[in-house]
Amino acid sequence: MSIICIFCEIVKNTEPADIIWEDRYSICFAPLKMESFGHVLVLPKRHVKDIFVADKSDLTKIAGALKAVSKILKSKLGATGVNIFNANDHSAQQSVNHLHFHVIPRFPDDKLDLWPHFPKKKFDKKQILKSLIKKYD
Ligand SMILES: [Zn+2]
Numbered sequence: 001m002s003i004i005c006i007f008c009e010i011v012k013n014t015e016p017a018d019i020i021w022e023d024r025y026s027i028c029f030a031p032l033k034m035e036s037f038g039h040v041l042v043l044p045k046r047h048v049k050d051i052f053v054a055d056k057s058d059l060t061k062i063a064g065a066l067k068a069v070s071k072i073l074k075s076k077l078g079a080t081g082v083n084i085f086n087a088n089d090h091s092a093q094q095s096v097n098h099l100h101f102h103v104i105p106r107f108p109d110d111k112l113d114l115w116p117h118f119p120k121k122k123f124d125k126k127q128i129l130k131s132l133i134k135k136y137d
Contacts, residue, residue, distance in 0.1 A: 007098040011045045021072060026065030028072075031102075036112060038077045038105040042069050048099045050088035062101065069103055079105030083114045 009015035010029060017029040020040055028042045042065050048054045054062075066084055073079040085102040087094040104114060 005047055005096070005098050007043055007096055007100065008047050021065075021069055023065065023068075025061040028065065028069045028103075035102075036104055037107075037110075038073055038079065040069060040073070040103050041100050042066055042103055043098060043100040049097050050094060050099050051086070052088060054099055058099070062099070066101060066103065073103065073105040077105050078107070080108055081106035085114075 006015060010017040010019075011027055019027060019029045021028040022045075025045055026042060027045055028040050031039060031041050042062065044054070044058050044062050044065075046058065048058050051059070070079075070082045070084075073082060083102075083104040083106060085104070086100070088099075104112070106112065
């Protein structure tokens with residue numbers, strides 16, 4: 001049984017989408033549900049589930065695509081900034097298992113508050129950093 005990837009179907013042009021920009025490796029289109037003014041999706045054309053399995057080349061190319069699309073949102077919609085969101089794995093609320101980035105154009109006084117509001121939880125920062133920081137001695 002193969003699982004159909006809706007984003008791969010859009011890349012193959014077997015599913016309709018409002019394509020805004022593309023190059024050989026990446027594509028940008030409007031999501032079915034545009035969450036905010038000018039919200040778009042940017043993804044690699046090659047099926048890759050998430051950042052954990054993407055290779056460096058995938059990420060280099062998608063970074064270039066994110067810059068190109070951000071500049072389009074600035075020049076065509078008058079955005080003064082962008083937020084770029086990405087989720088990897090179900091635990092991080094990834095909804096489509098094809099690496100993708102949400103690009104949200106921002107405008108002065110747009111009243112969007114897109115910075116996460118984390119629940120107050122206690123954790124041992126020193127213990128976490130002990131696991132993360134590489135020691136060179
Ligand atoms: Zn796919």
